[in-house]
Amino acid sequence: MARPLALVTGATSGLGAEFAQQLGRARHDLVLVARDAARLEAKAVRLRSDFGVEVQVLAADLVTDDGVAAVAARLADPAVPVSVLVNNAGFSLVGAFEQNTVGEEAAHLRILVQTPMELAHAALPGMLARGHGRIINVSSVSAFIPRGTYGAAKAWGVSFSRFANLRYGPRGVNVTAVCPGFVHTEFHARMGADMKGVKPWMWLNAEQVVREGLADNAAGKAVSIPSRRYKVLMAASRLIPDKLAAAAGNRGR
Template identity: 85%
Template sequence: MKRPVALITGATSGLGAEFAQQLGRSRHDLVLVARDVERLEAKAVRLRSDFGVAVEVLPADLTTDHGVAAVSARLTDPVQPVSVLVNNAGFSLVKAFEKNTVEDEVAHLRILARTPMELMHAVLPGMLVRGHGRIINVSSVSAFIPRGSYGAAKAWVTSFSRSANLRYGPQGVKVTAVCPGFVHTEFHQRMGADTGGVKPWMWLNAEPVVREGLTDNAAGKAVSIPSKRYTVLMALSRLVPDKVAAAVGNRGR
């Protein structure tokens, strides 16, 4: 029997690389999507060697129509259908909204919200015909607190994931928004953020974040908040003033 195929965006580092690792370990063939061809090829070699699975590389800039079209074409391939879609690619802007160019904000909104929507729209019809599929949208606890345009985009992703899971879960397609807090990855370094104000206990490791996200998705949960500490924090955030919640969320900028 053919192994299931998982397509992961932003697959060369951080949570995307960890999703590739864990899905490869669980005997999924993989399609890795990112912009950096050399890192994609290096990651593919390691995964093939470690797990004996087939690994495709698909270089694409998901802030562009051309890049999204290339990935959408792979998602709609009926010969090698994709069973698992992980929308992980993304970045954040370190400066306040009014200090960014509108072009930067548009690219930011595109990669965080429009691109996942387009890729979901591409993969869903085939999954529904087959009667099974899994979609994981990497969101953030920023979806639940005032956190500028980043939090607003992640709120959209989380809300849409909840709606999609309600609609498509009974048809065999499970949709989950995975909403971690601060995670030890390249994310903050690449955005040039100062993480000195982030308390040590607020940091999570990628491995348990991904493991919990995959487990919650398999269980049909629409929202996954990895770790008990962040589950408690998000519950408390509903009880404190927005100004307080925003102050916590804006650490690491």
């Protein structure tokens, strides 16, 4: 019997790499997507060796039309159907909105909103025709607080996932926005953020975030907030003024 196939974007590091790891361990074949072909192949070699699964690599820049089109075509290919799509690729801008160029903001919006929308749109017809599938959109707790255009873009992922899970869940396709807080990954270092003010208890491990996100998706939940501490914090954020919520989340995820 053929193993299920999962496609993970931003798969060479951080949460994307951990999604690939846990899905491989669960006996999914994999398609890994990122910009760096050498890092992709190195990750693929390890996964093949560790889990005995088939791993394909697809080097693509998901800020570009050509890169997105290549991944969308792979998702829509009925000959090798994709059962799980993990929309994880993304970045954040360090500067304030008024300090960034429109081009920077457009690329930011592209990777966080337009790209996952296009990839979900490519994957859904086949999943619906087969009567099963899973889509995970990696969002952030920033989606629930006023946190610049990063939070605004991540809020789209939450709203879309809630809608899509309600519409497509009864037809066998679960759609979940996974919303972590601060996670020990390369994410903040790549964006050049100063994380010294973040308390140790606010950090999560990627393994926990992915494990809980996959479990919540399998259970049919539209929104997954990993860890009890962040569930409590997000519930409390609804009760405090926007100014305080924004101050609490003014760095990173």
